[in-house]
Amino acid sequence: MARHARKTRTDWVLFVVLLVGTFATCGPFAWMLATSIKPGNEVFVFPPTLLTGQPQLNNFMRIFDTIPFGRSLVNSLIVCLSITLAQLVVCSMAAYAFACLTFRGREALFLVYLAALMVPSQVTLIPNFILVRNLGWIDTYQGMILPFAFSSFGTFLLRQYFMTIPRELLEAARLDGCKHWRIYLWIVLPLSRPALGALAIFAFVSQWNNFLWPLIVTTRPEMQTVTVALSTLQGQYNTDWPLLMTGSVLAVAPVLIVFILGNRAFIAGLTGGGFGGR
Template sequence: MSRPVGETRWRAAGVNAALLALAALSLAPLAWMLSVSFMPRGEAAQFPPPLLPSAPTLDNYRELFARTGMARHFGNSLLLAVSITGLSLLVNTMAGYAFAKLRFRGRERLFQLLLAALVVPAQVAMLPLFLLMKQLGLVDSYWGVILPAMASVFGIFLVRQYARSIPDELIEAARIDGAGELRIFFRIVLPLLRPVLATLAVFTFMASWNDFMWPLIVLTGQEHYTLPVALASLSREHVMDVELMMAGAVVTVAPVLALFLLLQRHYLHGLLLGSVKG
């Protein structure tokens, strides 16, 4: 029995209102963080705390980049995030395609072993990974952060599930025409993987940009600090400078938020396709 049109509209309006309320509740801390970053020194410490700055100023951002060296830390985070994203896309895409379309002995067993690694907490692997980086002489270097992040089980799994939807006949036809495996991958397979590549790029960039624990462990010199690590160090020195800390938080959050909004359509498209294909 179908519901009346009026009841359906009221139900839809109620659902939309609830979603808008939840969205506003989620965005409220971010909006207040942005507002505090433009407040004069000490204004956020008032009680009750003001919602908007009485006299908006950019002094907090000027001090952040002029006195704390945040520009260098921003460059470190950008360098690491872009490098990890590019290398991770290449490695995960090739591995995912191999598990999806290439036939070799032990393929399924090896893939099952990789999936089993997902249940192992990342913190458990940090100690042996750090000792390995120390033996290789990569402690306090950018490569100590980049190399462990070049491949991920989740990325391989995501690409594999999507690559399984590529017709085998297309690949076999290219082989019959004499194309090598690398040419097939770069000229035929890679263009077909664009939606899932956008999804994986957003995931990887956000994870590497926001990563705190591993850079804190492997990067011992302050000149190599990333933004999250530098912000945590700054909070210990300027614990009472709420406005300065909020400015640092805005600088940390803004790039990943902008990237997500820019690639939102491709991200959701690739995520949904990856969940139903294969």
């Protein structure tokens, strides 16, 4: 009985802590949802209102008239899905080389590879831009996709996971006559589903939120991604907050769907890959 009571008490403490965390995380989302239907002059009143007396549901129509929002959603989906797919292919192949092949200078090469993680993207922005411009890829999908087709973080993540696959398994496959392609495709990849799922979510979400690159390589509204399109609602002096929040609600939806679909793989990938936290 006493033990039971103690257990309930710790449960309650845990519950309260988690509840605080939940509110802290969901608060901004609640504000975003609430603001998306508020009239413009009610956004910053104090005390803040959660539910407005005059819901402006037409914001969800207005956003499609004010900016080419539908088109930007499609652009974002094309760009993000392509980058995700490209990263899965490129990173897993590179990771296979670093984890499962033995060749001279492998560790040194891997270190150099990892060093790319330390280079801030701001440094490579201008050279990348010049390169893409000289290729004539301004305002094109390939200009937005290809610079992100490889990721040193993704390679690192997958390599760490591939290292945990028992060597015996790979050797057995080789004894049975498998070449590298087969081992990669039939043994390593299927066993690494959690890590691949985690990388897919990382890649998709970070690209969905990417602002700087799509901003500078697109000049035409019909090529803009959703982050760039939303930023056009923010002016130098005036910002239509309800409309901006309406757009944000609609922009968050795809990320939420991807996360729910990949959730289980995501968490397994984080804990299983020996890569907690990052």
